[in-house]
Amino acid sequence: MSLDLQTVANRYARALFELADQQGELEQVHQELMSLREIFQANPRLATLLTSIKLSLSQKESLVQALQQGASQLTTNLIQMVFDYGRMNAMVAIIDEFERRYDQQNKRVHADVVTAVQLDEPRRAQLKQNLLTRYGAKEIVLHETVDESILGGVIVTAQHKTLDGSLKSKIEQIRRLLVK
Known part of the structure; x- marks a missing residue:
């Protein structure tokens, strides 16, 4: 049974938000995710490429490593996990849900x-x-x-x-x- 996009986004965002908050990295992770969202929005086919058969696994891994470059361990782990589970098409939704939680906590x-x-x-x-x-x-x-x-x-x-x-x-x- 596959989960819908919003359910996936909620689960990943909640877990990441709670970890980042506990580890005192909320601001850093938030900034990294905002930058990551800009990359996905500027390249609308990126998520599709990372989940399709058009690229080889090594090509996809190379793109994933580029996305992880310079990111905190939490953001790197999120990108890797989302990639490993074939859910890159949910990345922007995950980031949106994370930002919603961030905004709510910060009254933004x-x-x-x-x-x-x-x-x-x-x-x-x-x-x-x-x-x-x-x-x-x-x-x-x-x-x-x-x-x-x-x-x-x-x-x-x-x-x-x-x-x-x-x-x-x-x-x-x-x-x-x-x-x-």
């Missing part, structure tokens, strides 16, 4: 922010402060996007909720009220 919130113009530093700082208060977080990580079609204001999506303060949506609300 990721927020997708859409604005009509690029935020300057004072407005970015004010937005972060408002979000810190709203979510009771210690840290806010903004993922900014500029979309001129919202005309003005800001749309924030964080913790599965969207706060739409865009001028476009306000105009739409007024238009709906006038049409009634």
